[in-house]
Amino acid sequence: MNADRNQNGFDVARLMRRDLRDMENYAVPFRRGPYKLDSNESPFGLPDALRRRLIAWLEDEKNEDLHLYPDGANTRLRGALAELWGVAPENVTCGVGSDQLIDGICRVFLEPGDGVVVLKPTFGMYAVSARLNHGKVREVPLRDGDVAEIVRAASDPRVKVVFLCSPNNPTGQSLTEGEICSVLSDVRCLVVVDEAYGEFARPTMIPRIRDYPNMIVLRTFSKAFGLAGARVGYAVAAAEAIDALDRAKPPFNLPTLSQLLATWAIEEWQEYSVRVAHLNERREELYRELEKIPWLEVSRSDANFLLVRSERDVGALLEENGIFVRRYPGADRVTCTRISVGTAEQNGKVVEVLCGAEPR
Ligand code: PMP
Numbered sequence: 037m038n039a040d041r042n043q044n045g046f047d048v049a050r051l052m053r054r055d056l057r058d059m060e061n062y063a064v065p066f067r068r069g070p071y072k073l074d075s076n077e078s079p080f081g082l083p084d085a086l087r088r089r090l091i092a093w094l095e096d097e098k099n100e101d102l103h104l105y106p107d108g109a110n111t112r113l114r115g116a117l118a119e120l121w122g123v124a125p126e127n128v129t130c131g132v133g134s135d136q137l138i139d140g141i142c143r144v145f146l147e148p149g150d151g152v153v154v155l156k157p158t159f160g161m162y163a164v165s166a167r168l169n170h171g172k173v174r175e176v177p178l179r180d181g182d183v184a185e186i187v188r189a190a191s192d193p194r195v196k197v198v199f200l201c202s203p204n205n206p207t208g209q210s211l212t213e214g215e216i217c218s219v220l221s222d223v224r225c226l227v228v229v230d231e232a233y234g235e236f237a238r239p240t241m242i243p244r245i246r247d248y249p250n251m252i253v254l255r256t257f258s259k260a261f262g263l264a265g266a267r268v269g270y271a272v273a274a275a276e277a278i279d280a281l282d283r284a285k286p287p288f289n290l291p292t293l294s295q296l297l298a299t300w301a302i303e304e305w306q307e308y309s310v311r312v313a314h315l316n317e318r319r320e321e322l323y324r325e326l327e328k329i330p331w332l333e334v335s336r337s338d339a340n341f342l343l344v345r346s347e348r349d350v351g352a353l354l355e356e357n358g359i360f361v362r363r364y365p366g367a368d369r370v371t372c373t374r375i376s377v378g379t380a381e382q383n384g385k386v387v388e389v390l391c392g393a394e395p396r
Pocket of ligand 1: 136205269
């Protein structure tokens with residue numbers, strides 16, 4: 037930055053929004069390796085049927101329309117999602133990952149200084165998007181599913197959006213339908229229910245969009261569907277909320293191939309259900325193994341990851357052994373580490389490293 041300024045007298049930081057100058061980039065390292073358990077991705081590649089369809093599509097000359105812009109209305113994909121969930125296509129919109137929808141919600145609904153209520157801890161992009169869109173974030177610790185504190189925080193008339201993440205990233209616990217409904221009924225703002233890990237937990241709040249016009253449910257193809265590289269997320273809500281959200285939708289946001297892969301993936305729902313059941317079994321297995329380690333505290337999870345706490349920096353230890361995980365350095369001496377559930381072999385390696393380690 038300084039070097040640039042010295043060369044031509046131009047200081048880009050001076051032009052930047054003042055409130056963002058000290059903001060850190062939400063940078064995620066690009067990592068590849070046999071033990072990549074840091075982003076809650078699926079450990080499985082494309083199902084065979086999907087791979088075959090992709091190859092057939094590429095080989096069919098009629099279908100090679102990548103020189104044209106994609107269908108900006110995502111007609112086929114929205115139709116398939118609407119059918120899957122028993123709603124109308126007007127109840128669905130798609131984004132480049134649910135990240136884009138989280139940002140869209142903040143962009144459309146927040147005036148400068150409006151409040152956003154999030155759980156503490158939770159997925160970091162809610163706060164990032166709120167801040168980028170001039171919102172003020174209020175974090176509410178969630179103790180034993182007591183949602184009264186959330187309702188209290190959201191009763192401030194300047195609060196426009198509450199983000200509930202269920203199961204919550206990184207803690208892994210779900211809110212019950214009753215808890216979510218009591219927030220929905222007791223607040224006058226929008227409530228986003230992020231079900232990014234919903235396939236692992238069930239049930240979904242989607243059918244309740246008819247009862248709660250203030251609810252937006254977010255889902256993604258990045259986790260259970262193993263399509264993180266295609267970047268497809270979607271929102272389901274009352275048609276009016278979707279219409280509002282679409283004001284922020286870039287015209288051709290979702291690439292043709294991403295739309296196709298997600299549409300085909302829905303048709304392989306059966307195969308994905310088997311994978312989800314398998315990963316849930318692996319999660320329970322891993323939980324039981326980690327629970328045996330006396331210097332480690334592991335929380336129950338409804339998602340495809342486990343959060344462990346310990347005085348020892350478990351994340352550093354795993355990474356020294358070639359296992360990528362998500363580390364959350366703590367303010368006190370306790371550190372938290374989120375470990376995605378992988379294959380039996382990947383999980384076995386985690387257990388092997390941790391079982392062989394000393395408490396400090
Ligand atoms: N919500 C939650 C809770 C997440 O953990 C993630 C990804 N880590 C996302 C949304 C974003 O997912 P994507 O943009 O890949 O759909």
